[in-house]
Amino acid sequence: MYNKDYKGDVCSHKHSFFLDNVFRRVIQNPKKIVGEYIKDGDTVIDLGCGPGYFSIDMAKMVGETGRVISVDLQPEMLEKVEKKAEKQNLFRRITLHSCPQERIGLPLDVAADFVLVFYMLHETPHPDIFLQEVKTFLKKDGKCLIVEPLFHVSKKQFQKLTQDVKNIGFTILGRPSKKGGRSLLVSLGG
Template sequence: MYNKEYKGDICSHDHSFFLDNFLRRLIQNPKKVVGEYIKEGDTVVDLGCGPGYFSIDMAKMVGESGRVISVDLQPEMLEKVKKKARKQNLSQKITLHNCPQDQIGLDQDVTADFVLAFYMLHETPNHIKFMQEVKTFLKRGGKCLIVEPRFHVSKKNFHQVIQDIKNIGFNVLGNPLKKGGRSLLVSV
């Protein structure tokens, strides 16, 4: 179980309805947000996947030969992903990974073509350490999309995150989502 003493802003599984509903699909449609970065056969990592809002759609995008690794701190969130995947016959494409609070902890053989960190980087205890770990499993030329909510992350704080990510050695490719949050597309 995750550390309830951590004072970070982790969205509880009790509120997962807010993370996956028809209204959100109108504003943040997964195909529009990540579709151009994912192709058939890709390995995709959904960090802080919550109830699987992006994971389910990305599993459809990677086709028969690809896979999605859905990572979350809360086992209850992963259980929701598991149920949705089973219902949509996508269980064989989605690997569930319950991470500890202070690291992602994926197997060393994971190499991702695309990594999504949507509205969750601000929830990590140390974004620099977190992104250093992302760098270890993102393929050379692979892409990572980071999106942070304006209501949680100030412009000043996001600029510091961008600078920290550059210092780690990521290449900044741009700000693909002008609306709907503070975004950053990076590669190694």
């Protein structure tokens, strides 16, 4: 299940079927999970995009003038996103960004309206350092949705994460339910 090429429990690209299939579409509909945060023309970042389950739908939501930056450390995951984007004629709206495990490293001019961090934060070696970096490219009026899986992240671990998020300087806008796990909606606003 895990990719031994990386530190910690990084979900392997070999199991990406579990992340994009018809069953998931029934229980975790992307429109219901992120639709309310995304509008036409937005710049959206899908951090730890995996095989692109959310990236592809979000590319539809941002329209022709928007863009989605799909970020992952496994090149094999990004290849899957690329294939799907080409098949659905969405490749002009999607930029693939391959990153090392310790750093996101997006270009300095990126300013995001919405950042999705779905089922990936617990896979990063230092979630607090990772979130510090998110702060540098989230717009002041932008939003970031963090969702962690119930089966990998305990209530106690999520409480610690929530405290880290506050310490880093994010404002917690809510803990939206029905997003598929333990969730936080945050911004940089006061």
